[in-house]
Amino acid sequence: MSSQFDYKGEVSLSSVRSSYGCEISRGLCGSPNRGSASPSSAASGDQPDPSYVFFDALLPSNIMSILNEMRLAAECTDTVLCVGSREFSCHRALLAAASPYFRAMFTGDLRESYESRISLHDLCPRMVGHLIEFAYKSRVLITEDNAEELYITANFLQFEQVAKSCEEFLQRNISAGNCLSLARFAETYRCLPLQRDAERFVLEHFEEVSQGSEFLDLRFDQLVAYIRHDELAVQSEKVVYDAVLRWIRSNSEERALFRPELLRSIRLPLIEEDILSEMLSGRDEDYLSKSRHCADVLKEAKCCQWLMKRGYRVLGPGTSPRSPGRRSEVIVLVGGHQKGRDGEYIYSDEVYCMDAHEAVRSSYPRWYPLARMPHHMKRKYSVAALGSDIFVTGGYDTVCEQSSRLVWRYSFSRNRWKPVASLLDARHSHGSASLNGRFYVVGGKTSFQNTRLDSVECYNPFADEWKPLAPLPIAVSVPSVVGYHGRLYVIGGATQDECACSHIQCYDPITDVWSLLPDLEFSRKTLRVATAHDGRIFVLGGRKPREVSEISVETGDECPHEPSNEQRTFPGVTVAGDRLWVFGGKIGEESRNCAEYYDLRTNTWTTLVGFLPKALYMHGCVTIEDVA
Structure with a gap:
């Protein structure tokens, strides 16, 4: 009679429904269905083994099953969790092992470490019950009905694997009917992978999404961010206009009130000519042309369309065709200081560019020289991009020894510099940024007693003119300025008393009003700020030179990231693709030609030695779209 087990050889438990592990079963005295044994010393001849080690692989799961039965029967439990109207009898040790939240609660100096009844406020009792059951049974059912609430509760109680599973479940189930609500949910609870996937779905299925009721509940800034996006997938701008x-x-x-701003966000010059004419004529049922501001936007679009139809190339965010899924980004380095042959630092007039996508494929892509910057014998100017054009504003003229009003505009498509209308106020050590097709210059210093400026100017590229705007609440020099979701944000900088400005100053171009946002307690004046394509704002060196944090300008919340590899001062910082780039700067007293980038997907830094064409610091650094 044959047996399933051969006690003279090794026991293989893969043929039975068991999770036991077995090393050597020679001399096995116990039942093969209970475990395995191995000799503690080699046996020789017919001498019996002096000892063996017994291993029961099912014991952990059996214990957990028994503990769960004891929990349900309130046997040997030592704490009660009170959530709303429900009470859960539990074992402290098991909860502490399953969650860092409970471990800190039960092993620290908190009152809960010795109380037998613990109240958990503002949590869903049903979700807490699911998590307690998960702690005992290692499984939880995630559905469309409970995924969001379970994520909130698991994230709060630090059941990290459950929260991650909820996030992945929601990512797999994004649809036209829920993508906007999921994007809002993810933004609220800082669930960045889900937020990126949901927003990407909106961009790729905009026409279908815009037909739903959730679309009508979008905030103004959210709607503007979507319809301005280069990767918005639509057959025609008429789809955007109708939405x-x-x-x-x-x-x-x-x-x-938002109509002028929304019209500017639509690429009106690309819309059908007859539709644009109808909008301008006043036959449109919403009477857009009856508003003076709306009429100005429509006339500007009509003028651009007329020029484009006759073969002129009109550059700007409103005339660039959308390119869903296809971006060609170029990083441009402008001017700066570099070390000469005699060891003295000189002012550079050189401009270089690099294909950001080539940088992903090759560790050391080629840098291409561009037309040299004119009137370059100055320092502390500001460099920023508007579309595919680059503006260099103001600066301290080292020849005249005074602040400058000069503004130079570089056309990447023509590789040519040309002067444009001068600033209203001469300034240096200021900040600049583009927003909604306009260019803004903010703060800085004057030649007169090095006084900080609170003045702000706006440049209209179509009219080639500057106009003054409402002054800053706090006058600052060397601020970082970004345009984001229809507003201008001035971050950090140095105040008149030489302290670091810890406020974010926010400008609304519709109302011409500034406001102060929550204090972020920046301790360094020369921080660097860069904005990713998905709207995330990164601050480099807010408190410490290597510190990197992601900030929310709406809430003032900060999320720390991995610090950079090098401690630099006055580097160039920009975002291209999925990388936060840091170029050159001074490390100690030496200017450097190395660079490093932070991969936003893997959260890792990589240093590239000898990456730049020259050692540079205090240089302009921008990312533009190659429209050629």
Whole structure:
């Protein structure tokens, strides 16, 4: 009679429904269904083994099953969790092992470490029950109905694997009907992978998404961010125009104020000519042309369309065709200081560019020289991009020894510099940024007693003119300035008393009003700020030179990231693709030609030695889209 087990050889438990592990079963005295044994010393001849080690692989799961039965029967439990109207009898040790939240609660100096009844506030009792059951049974059912609430609770109680599983479940189930609500949910709870996937779905299925009721509940800044996006996938700008009209009509009394800004966000010069003419004529049922501001936007678009039809190349965010899934980004380094042959630092007039996508494929891509910067014998100027053009504003003229009003505009498509209308106020050590097709210059210093400026100017590239705006609440020099979701943000800088400005100053171009946002307690004046394509804002060196944090300008929240590899001063910082780039700067007293980048997907830093064409610091650094 044959047996399933051969006690003279090794026991293989893969043929039975068991999770036991077995090393050597020679001399096995116990039942093969209970475990395995191995000799503690080699046996020789017919001498019996002096000892063996017994291993029961099912014991952990059996214990957990028994503990769960004891929990349900309230046997040997030593704490009660009170959540709303429900109470859960539990074992402290098991909860502490399953969650860092409970471990800190039960092993620290908190009152809960010795109390037998613990109240958990503002949590869903049903979700807490699911997590307690998961701690005992190692499984939890995630559904469309509970995924969001379970994520919130698991994230709060630090059941990290459950929270991660909820996040992955939501990512797999994004649809036209829920993508906007999921994007809002992810933004609220700082679930960045889900937020990126949901927003990407909106961009790729905009026409379908815009037909839903959730679309009408978008905030103004969210709607503007979507319709301005280069990767918005639409067959025609008419789709964007129709979606905007539906959004306005759903609450016309409150949303009529946003019409000029929304019109600027649509690429009107690319819309069908007859539709644009009808909008301008006043036959449109929403009477857009009756508003003076709306009429100006429509006339500007019509003028651009007329020029484009006759073969002129009109550059700007409103005339660039959308390119869903295809971006060609170029990083441009402008001017700066470099070390000469005699060891003295000189002012550079050189401009270099690099294909950001080539940098992903090759560790050391080629740098291409561009037209040299004119009137370069100055320092502390500001460099920023508007579309595919680059503006160099102001600066301290080392020849005249005074602040400058000069503004130079570089056309990447023509590789040519040309002067444009001068600033209203001479300034250096200021900040600049583009927003909604306009260019802004903020703060800085004057030649007169090095006084900080609170003045702000806006440049209209179509009219080639500057106009003054409402002054800053806090005058600052060397600020970082970014345009984001329809508003201008001035971050950090140095105040008149030489302290670091810890406020974010926010400008609304519609109302011409500044406001102060929550204090972020920056301790360094010369921080660097860069904005990613998905709207995330990164601050390098807010408190410490190597510190990197992601900030929310709406809430003032900060999320720390991995610090950079090198401690640099006055580097060039920009975002291209999925990388935060840091170029050159001074490390100690030496200017450097190395660079490093932070991969936003893997959260890792990589240093590239000898990466730049020259050692540079205090140089301009921008990312533009190659429209050639």
